[in-house]
Amino acid sequence: MSKAIEDHRLLNPSSNEPFSTVLERHVSRRAVMKGGLGLAAMGALGGFGVSALASSHGMQKSPLALAFESIAGSRTDAIVVPPGYTAQVLIPWGTPLNDSAPEWSEDLAMTPEIQANSVGMHHDGMHAFPLDDASASRRFIMAMNNEYIDEDALWAPQGGPTNMDEGKRPADEARTEINAHGITLVEVEKSDAGVWQHVRNSSFNKRYTSATPMELAGPVAGSDYVVTRYSTDGTMARGTNNNCANGYTPWGTYLTCEENWPDIFIKDEGREIDDDRLGIPTGRGRYGWETAAGDESEVDGEFSRFNATPRGASASEDYRNEPRTFGYIVEIDPYTGARAVKRTALGRFRHEGCWPGKLVEGKPVVFYSGHDSRNEYIYKFVSKAVWNPADAPADGAEADRLAIGARYMDEGTLYVARFDADGSGQWLALTPDATTPDGGTLADALGLAADDHAGIIINTCDAADIMGATPMDRPEWGVVDPESGEVYMTLTNNTDRTEADTDPELKGDGDSIAAPGTGYATAPANAPNPRAANEAGQIIRWREGSDPSSFEWEVFVFGAAASDADNYSGLTESNQFASPDGLCFDQREDGGILWIETDNGYAGVADHTNDQVLAVVPAALQRAEGAAAVVSGDNQQHLKRFCVGPNGCEITGIFPTADRTALFINVQHPGNWPAGDDATQATSGNVRPRAATVVIQKQDGGQIGV
Secondary structure (H helix, E strand, O other), X not given: OOHHHOOOOOOOOOOOOOHHHHHHHHOOHHHHHOOOOOOOOHHHHOOOOHHHHHHHOOOOOOOOOOOOOOOOOOOOOOXXXXXXXXXXXXXXXXXXOOOOOOOOOOOOOOOHHHHHOEOOOOEEEEEEEEOOOOOOOOEEEEEEEEOOOOHHHHOHHXXXXXXXXXXXXXXXXXXXXXXXXXXEEEEEEEOOOOOEEEOOOOOOOEEEOOOOEEEEEOOOOOXXXXXXXXXXXXXXXXXXXXXXXXXXXXOOOEEEEEOOOHHHOEOOOOOOHHHHHHOOOOOOOXXXXXXXXXXXXXXXXXXXXXXXXOOOOOHHHOOOOHHHHOOOEEEEOOOOOOOOEEEHHHOOOOEOOOEEOOXXXXXXXXXXXXXXOEEEOEEEEEEEEEOOHHHOOOOOOOOOHHHHHHHHHOOEEEEEEEEOXXXXXXXXXXXXXXXXXXXXXXXXXXXXXXXXXXXXXXXXXXXXXHHOOOOEEOEEEEEEOOOOOOEEEEEOOEOOEEOOOOOOEEOOOOOOOOOOOOOEEEEEOOOOOOOOOEOOOEEEEEEEXXXXXXXXXXXXXXXXXXXXXXXXXXXXXXXOEOOEEEEEEEEEOOEEEEEEEEOOOOHHHHOOOOOEEEEEOHHHOOOOOOOOOOOXXXXXXXXXXXXXXXXXXXXXXXXXXXXXXXXXXEEEOOOOOOOOOEOOOOOOOOOOOOOEEEEEEEOOOOOOOO
C-alpha cells in the first residue's frame, strides 16, 4: 500500500508468535549482534543454501550480468536513470481514454463523466496483455490499478474538496472520487521512433470503478453473508476499491486486489467480529461518501451503501453486509471487458497482490497473496483442478477466459503460513474441518456450522489467528521465479514490532488469539522478522516442499541505511534502501533480474534518496557461510540502484515488455511532477501533480539492464 494511506491501526490482536521472534530464534542472539542473522546451519534447511540455489539457478553456466553502474541517490522533481537510458511519461492521471473526455489541462475541472472516461488516479500495480504474438512488445492492453485519490490535486481548480472532514459531501464530488478509483484498461503502442502513446477511442479502453457492477463467485457467492438491498440473492457486488498490487493468470486475465477498502465504509452499530478484525471504522469514512446519501440525485443507494449500520428488518433491506462484498481478488478479462468477478475462494482480507506459482502440467494451480498490514499473514491458494496447458489461449485469441478462471479459482484450499525458527515452514489449511492447536475444528472455533466454507472465508483473518499463523512485517508484493519456483515476498516495515521474547499485545475483546475478533496490536521479533521497530523492512524467499503443507525459507536481503548498526546485508550508499515494496522477476535466457521497488518513509535512507528501483540477479549470488541474508557484505555489489523517482513519490507497478527492451514502472503521488513528456526533466515552478506510468528504454534500443 502507499504510505500515504496506510492504516496505522493494528488490527491483529492475536498472540501468535510473530515472524520477528521466529527469525530471532533462527540464530543465536550473539550471532545477531555480529551480523550473523542467517542460517544457523545449512543442514537444517535440507539443502536450501548455496549449493541448492546454485543448482536451481543453473550456476554451472555464467549467470546474467547487470551492465550498468549503480546510480547515485537523488532528491529532485525528476526521474533519474543510468547514462544511456531514457524515461518517458505515459498516460498520467486524467489522460482521456475516448472523446467523451477532454484533453488534460492544469485547470481542468473534473466531473463524474470526465473521470469515468479518463485514466484513474494514483497508478499502482499493472500488467501487459499482448494483442497478438507478432507485436507483443509494441502493442498491448495495459491493465492498471488506481489505488486512491489525492483530494487536493483532484479538486485543485476549486481550491480543494468540499466538506472532506465534516458535513455533507456533494453528490457529484463523491461520484467523481468513486470514478477515480478502480482499474484502467488502455491500449498502448510504440511508434517506429520508439515513442509510446495510448490509443484514444480503442475498443479495449475501459474503466472499472468503485461503482461498477461485479459478480461474486466461489464459496461466498449466494450465501447469507453477502445479501444486500442491491443483491438480495447475494450474487452481485458494486465496485472494487483501493486496489494496490496486482496479479495475472496463465489464461490471460488480470487480477486486481482489494487492499485498504475497509475505510470507505462506516458501521456504528450491529458490528460483527469480521468488522472489528478488518477495521471497519465508525463515525465517518475516509472520503465521507456515505454523507452524500439522501441527495435527490442518488440512484439505487449509491451512497447509502457505504453506511453498513443495520437499518432494516433484514439484510435484504439495508447494506449491513456491503463490506462483506469487498476484500477479494477480482478477475478481469482485458480482451473482452466483460463483467469482473470477485474470486472469494482466495480469501477475504486486505490483499496486497496475487501471484501465480510455477506451473506444472497435471498439478494444481497456486496463487500467493500477502495481507498488507502490520502483524498480518501470508496466504497460498491451491486449486482443486490440475493444470491443463490447453487452458492457456494465445495472446488475443477468442476464449472464455473467465470460465477458465472459475475452473481454477472457485474451488480449492486456502492456506496461511507459519514460519519456524529452523528455516522450515508449514502451510495451515483454512477449512471448516481443519484441526486447531487446541484439537477442535476451525468451524467450531469460529462458531460456524461444520460445513460453512463461506463463513471461514468471511472470517479469513480470525481463522488464520486461530490456526497459529506467523504475524509478519507487512507482507506486500510477491513474485515467483518461473524456473526454480522460489517465491520472493517483500516485508515492507513494522514499527510496532517489539523486542524478542516480549509479550504480544492483543486488541479487540478477546483474551487470547483463539477469541475471534482479536488480532495483534504488537508482536515480538521472530526469525523472519528479526528487528524490533523495523523501519527498513526485508525480502524473504521460500521454496515449496514435497507436499502442499511444507516449505523452506530464508531472508534474501535486509533493507537498511548504510550507516545502520543492523545493516545485515552490508548495503552501501550506492544501493541503500528501505521499505521494499514492488517486485518483478524478469526472466531471461541466462537467468533473471529481480527488480525491487521501494515505498520508503525511513529517514535514514530518505535523507539520501527518493524512492527507487534496484536490480539484482539472484543466480549471481552465493550465500556466505553465516551471513544474515543471501545479499551480504560479500556479494552486495550485485545489488544496484537503477532508477530514482521524483520528490514525494512512491515507485510501484512494474513489468518489462516481452523483448525486454522497455521497463514500465508507475510513479505514484509525486509532489511536483511531471513537467512534460520527458520524465527526467526537472520541474520548474509548481505543477498540478499527476501519477503516471514511466517507460524506461535504452537509447540504442537494447535490452534493459544488460
